[in-house]
Amino acid sequence: MSGVKKRFIAGAVCPACSQMDTIRMFEEDGVPHRECVNCGYADTLDARGNSVPKELTTRVNAPKPVAAKVQRGQTVQFFPNPRLKKDS
Structure with a gap:
């Protein structure tokens, strides 16, 4: 057990759900x-x-977002950009 003593506060209203008598207080490192x-x-x-x-x-x-990993043996297909047309 953590040893932290938690006590309910009578009449306290939760700022999120507005329920009364559901708030408990405790101290960690003062x-x-x-x-x-x-x-x-x-x-x-x-x-x-x-x-x-x-x-x-x-x-x-x-x-930081984690980049998607390509598994070994997985096929990756690239498509040419249609906006970049080569002039012949």
Whole structure:
């Protein structure tokens, strides 16, 4: 077991699904977190109790796309570009 004590907050309303009494709070390394047991919403709180926004995904911090792999023995067919006509 992780040893993290999670406690429900009476009267708390989930910001995502608007259900009451489904939010539980816990701390990891002194940082407060909350999560909804109904919809799975989770966030981190700052020292004043405000939600800390997650970093927006940009082209700089986004995971790099994985190139499709061609399996050995697989046939790949290329078609000429019809816009590039050779003059005879």
